[in-house]
Amino acid sequence: MGRIFEGMKRFLIDHFDAEGLEPVDDETLAFRLEDEDGHEWGCMAVAVEAAEQVIFYSVALQPVAAERRDEVMRFVTMANYGMQVGNFELDLQDGEVRFKTAIDIEGVELSDGLIRNLVDLNLMMMGVYHDGLTAVMSGESTAAEAIAGIEDDDEDEDEDEDDD
Incomplete structure (x- = not known):
């Protein structure tokens, strides 16, 4: 196992109570996470040693049902538009939906920071978008309604910070 994998593993062990943290293969660590709001999802940390890249995924625990994939695809597209760092991905074949962040560390020391x-x-x-995503996945909400709710919540928080 390479320096990237070992660095990720050490970080995850030191900084998370990562339930069931386990190597999936020589490049991937996986665990399940619950955030402070009670949302649960799977996490995967991938070390692409040859390319000197680190990829982190938050993965919805359930796949999107075939009949909901078009609407979830709209949600993912709307969420991704204007997003500066990271992106949602939807596998239209199996319904897996996940959020990805990645960095290229070629020539850079991999640090905890x-x-x-x-x-x-x-x-x-993933925490910000979780409720909206699950509402669209279940059919409780359209993509547009879910994104509007998330953006309204975000604007409300920005206004609260401006008032301080």
């Missing part, structure tokens, strides 16, 4: 920024942003974004 780099990994923390990669992982924390990923987890924050």
Whole structure:
């Protein structure tokens, strides 16, 4: 196992109570996470040693049902538009939906700070979009309604910060 894999593994063990943290293969660590709001999802940290890249995924626990994939695809597209770092992905074949952040560390020392920024942003974004995503997956909401709700919540938080 290479330096990237070992660095990720050490970071995840040191910074998370990662339930069931286990190597999937020589490049991938997987675990399940529950955030402070009670949302649960799977996480995968991938070390692409040959390309000197680190990829972190937050993965919805259930695949999107075939009949909901078009609407979830709209949600993913709307969520991704304007997103500065990271993106949602939807596998139209099997319905897996996940959020990805990645960094290229060629010629750079892999530090806890780099990994923390990669992982924390990923987890924050999955937490922000989780309720909307699951509502669209279940058919409780359209993509447009879910995104509007998320953006309204985000604007409300920005206004609260401006008032301080």
